[in-house]
Amino acid sequence: METRILVVYYSLYGHVYQMAEAAAEGARRVPDTEVLIRRVPETLPPEVIEKMGAVESLRRQEHVPVCTVEELAEADGIIFGTPTRFGNMCGQMRQFLDSTGGLWARGALVGKVGSVLASSNTQHGGQEATILTFHVTLLHHGMVVVGLPYTFAGQMTDEEVSGCSPYGASTVAGREGRRLPSSNELEGARFQGEHVARIAAKLKAR
Incomplete structure (x- = not known):
């Protein structure tokens, strides 16, 4: 099964995209697991994206299909990835989740595994707050919230600037967004993806 x-x-600039790909790679380590990657709809107009210097980054993601609400109901586990906006998820993700009222009304996500990845510009730019505030929505949907356990030893490192916490994997993009996810941060996302897939498989088998 x-x-x-x-x-x-x-x-917007590709940091969370890389973390999402790593999480998908980790989930694929679990036998008999189908993994799909989707992006939420863009809400910014093209002229704003151009002024923000994000045209090329978004173009590199065009091959990723846009997620539909019903795809959430068809999954056994969902890993969400979002940049930080003042300690909360970005507006694009919020708007997408605000369209899931129909799923909530029929309990379509109850008992499914939910997990969150995040990014921020600085080490203390709200990564943990973003993940924790995201969890509130997952709990309203009745999801089983899964984080990143300390069995991922990389989150204990003090040898480099690094994201990741027990709430979920994360990356630090740097003040100007030039820092790409480190190997440690990507491995944290892979670990989380595998962890989510294993728990989802156990719940499905019950």
Whole structure:
């Protein structure tokens, strides 16, 4: 019985996209797991994206299909990825989740695994707050919230600037967004993806 894991993200400059790909890679380590990557709809007009210097980054993600609300209901586990906006998820992700009222009304996500990845510009730019505030929505949907356990030893490192916490994997993009996810941060996302897939498989088999 195959387990379906859905990785749903928003990434303006590509940092969260890389983390989402790593999480998907980790989930694929679990036998009999189907993994799908989706992006949420863009809400910024083209002229704003151009002024923000994000045209090329978004163009590199055009091959990723845009997620539909019903795809959430078809998954056994969902890993969400979002940049930080003042300690909360980005507006694009919020708007997408605000369209899931129909799923909530029929309890379509109850008992499914939910997990969150994040990015911020600085080490203390709200990564943990973003993940924790995101969890509130997952709990309202009745999801089983899964984080990044300390069995991922990389989150204990003091040898480099690095994201990741027990709430979920994360990356630090740097003040100007030039720092790409480190190997440690990507491995944290892979670990989380595998962890989510294993738990989702166990719940599905019950």
